[in-house]
Amino acid sequence: MAGEIVETIEPAIALLGMGLGAAVAANALRLNPIVGYLVLGAGLAALGYADRFEGPVVATLAEVGVMFLLFNLGLHFSVSRIREEAANIFGFGSLQMLVAGGGYTAILLLLGLPTAGAVIGGFALGLSSTAVVIGLVRQRDQEDCPVGRAAQSILIFQDIAAIMLLVAVGALGAGGALGPALGLAGLKAIAAFVLAVLFARFLTEPLFRTAARVRSSEVYTAMALFIALAAGWAAGIAGLSLTLGAFLGGVAVADSRYRILVQTEIEAFRGLFLGFFFISVGLGIDPQVLADNWLLIMGVALGLIVTKCVFNVIAGLANRWSVPGSIQLAFLLGQGSEFALLLLAMPGLAGLLGAQVSAVLITAIAISLALTPMVSQAGRVLAGKLRQGPPDQKLAGDDAPVVLLNLGETGRTIADRLAEEDVDYLAIDGNMERFEKALADGYPVHHAMLADPRSWDAVSMAKRQVLVITEVDPDTMRELGPLVDDRLPGVTRIAATETRDRHAEIEGTGAVALSTNTPGGHDDVIHRVLRELGLEPVRKEGTADAREVA
Structure with a gap:
């Protein structure tokens, strides 16, 4: 046998x-x-x-x-x-x-x-x-x-x-x-x-x-x-x-x-x-x-x-x-x-x-x-390559109230949710590999180093209402905090993090820190964005893990 x-x-x-x-x-x-x-x-x-x-x-x-x-x-x-x-x-x-x-x-x-x-x-x-x-x-x-x-x-x-x-x-x-x-x-x-x-x-x-x-x-x-x-x-x-x-x-x-x-x-x-x-x-x-x-x-x-x-x-x-x-x-x-x-x-x-x-x-x-x-x-x-278009083409998301920094896994999830809520956004990614993949997949993304203040005028940051940051670097946020407060006083910064380890440090820079690695974490980010824009969500909240519910 x-x-x-x-x-x-x-x-x-x-x-x-x-x-x-x-x-x-x-x-x-x-x-x-x-x-x-x-x-x-x-x-x-x-x-x-x-x-x-x-x-x-x-x-x-x-x-x-x-x-x-x-x-x-x-x-x-x-x-x-x-x-x-x-x-x-x-x-x-x-x-x-x-x-x-x-x-x-x-x-x-x-x-x-x-x-x-x-x-x-x-x-x-x-x-x-x-x-x-x-x-x-x-x-x-x-x-x-x-x-x-x-x-x-x-x-x-x-x-x-x-x-x-x-x-x-x-x-x-x-x-x-x-x-x-x-x-x-x-x-x-x-x-x-x-x-x-x-x-x-x-x-x-x-x-x-x-x-x-x-x-x-x-x-x-x-x-x-x-x-x-x-x-x-x-x-x-x-x-x-x-x-x-x-x-x-x-x-x-x-x-x-x-x-x-x-x-x-x-x-x-x-x-x-x-x-x-x-x-x-x-x-x-x-x-x-x-x-x-x-x-x-x-x-x-x-x-x-x-x-x-x-x-x-x-x-x-x-x-x-x-x-x-x-x-x-x-x-x-x-x-x-x-x-x-x-x-x-x-x-x-x-x-x-x-x-x-x-x-x-x-x-x-x-x-x-x-x-x-x-x-x-x-x-x-x-x-x-075809989507890049001519250099004088109008910037995709030129009038968007939201700027989304980095289109990794978390960034894409937030981008998809913003699209479902009919919220226009402009995505920025300084990582060339991520940028090219997101561009090919149809996201309104541009390649820039937003940590460099010289890029802020190019993307018209002063007229935006919300900046959502994924792939968060608290040290860079701390260094740029005073300059952001001075030049972009009307922009709400939301840091979407996977852990809560450095939330206090992030919030000390004037940003709002929210964790996405919890049930409904991405919903929290979207709801905060909508609240800053004076909008109400049009889709129901995500479901929690049944083990948490039970």
């Missing part, structure tokens, strides 16, 4: 250890860990070890990783936010699929493929990778910037479209009628969403209140895992994708005051299991096919990325996005999809396209996934 257990879990343990080494190596080379996982998988496949990791344990862990990723995405998409993002999800999402899927369908028809295979294959190629893109968006702290929000919305629509494609391929493989199968899948998806809304409204709070009374971290962890996995399982039983079910499970918890706790508990599992998914994608690269057709595959992979970016730019411009925004979003979504890998491997579609074409496309898509971090970064840099 013990020997069977060891033999069963051995592949997972081996991949876990090698995945850790790949992530460390990628970090040392300043590459995204996703690249490290994909290269590890491809290397193992090239060495002939892919068969050792094809068991159900690794496949299940990989699928669970994607489920946790989508569950986490659902936690940020409450029912109210889905209503707010409906234009992006169903408008922009459908537009992107029509442009990209229609474009690839036309290409496949021109190559002489049968109509059914060209249409399903074309729309499969129009899909982008939810796992890779959401991972990058989270890593770059872009969840709440326009590009990040649009990408997440489009991917939600693509997941729904992928379900329809899976149903279509299954019907073709079984020789059944396509129309009734698609209609039934659509009704199931609607029913699943309604159930998620009902669960969120009537069951979420009672369940977590019960768990809170136990006052045990194990119960919280078990509850988070149960909701994520059970939602995916229920969707799978209903004939829908596990990932859509996991997303709806997150939606069911998104409006709860226990959301932060659930997100905290699921985070470690998400990152751990998602590594198995990316390694599995690398293992799926057939070294023999790659060796025999390497020139063709590289050309197809490059062509896929270029055409996907072009189609996405067209969709962005058609949706009235700016050129820089369209380019950044296009490059971010400029890869194939894990769903496309699944679709192309199914007998129904592989039979229409041919085994050779399917194998080449699968390998090319896997390569496009590996290149995504570099491609998306190139789009981000290009968008940033």
Whole structure:
């Protein structure tokens, strides 16, 4: 018995250890860990070890990783936010699929493929990778910037479209009628969403209140895992994708005051299991096919990325996005999809396209996934350069009453909240790396050293009402305090700090010190800004950690 257990879990343990080494190596080379996982998988496949990791344990862990990723995405998409993002999800999402899927369908028809295979294959190629893109968006702290929000919305629509494609391929493989199968899948998806809304409204709070009374971290962890996995399982039983079910499970918890706790508990599992998914994608690269057709595959992979970016730019411009925004979003979504890998491997579609074409496309898509971090970064840099504009262009945020200093993690959170409250602000960052990333992500930011009083006139500090300082340096504030009091007497200074260690020292300079590392800390900063401007908040306060509430 013990020997069977060891033999069963051995592949997972081996991949876990090698995945850790790949992530460390990628970090040392300043590459995204996703690249490290994909290269590890491809290397193992090239060495002939892919068969050792094809068991159900690794496949299940990989699928669970994607489920946790989508569950986490659902936690940020409450029912109210889905209503707010409906234009992006169903408008922009459908537009992107029509442009990209229609474009690839036309290409496949021109190559002489049968109509059914060209249409399903074309729309499969129009899909982008939810796992890779959401991972990058989270890593770059872009969840709440326009590009990040649009990408997440489009991917939600693509997941729904992928379900329809899976149903279509299954019907073709079984020789059944396509129309009734698609209609039934659509009704199931609607029913699943309604159930998620009902669960969120009537069951979420009672369940977590019960768990809170136990006052045990194990119960919280078990509850988070149960909701994520059970939602995916229920969707799978209903004939829908596990990932859509996991997303709806997150939606069911998104409006709860226990959301932060659930997100905290699921985070470690998400990152751990998602590594198995990316390694599995690398293992799926057939070294023999790659060796025999390497020139063709590289050309197809490059062509896929270029055409996907072009189609996405067209969709962005058609949706009235700016050129820089369209380019950044296009490059971010400029890869194939894990769903496309699944679709192309199914007998129904592989039979229409041919085994050779399917194998080449699968390998090319896997390569496009590996290149995504570099491609998306190139789009981000290009968008940033285009957004800089001519030197005589009016300063973004020229009339803003608020100046926000430094756009690190805390600064971006405050910037996003100010935008939600419809408060105009001008962001300043003296760190070139942070500045370029924030500029590319669409923030109204300028590069300047605000600690240098000579820059105050250039940004018209005297006419501002509030200065919010993140990445606080109390020593600099103390040195500049007298000069600020003399030259900027009407400007309220708010220092947003992560700890309270030097609050007394900061307040001694005439500034207001507020800690953001507490439940509702960012709300305190926003409310103080609004009070100084004579405004009332338009959005409800953030929720506290359930352990604090309980």
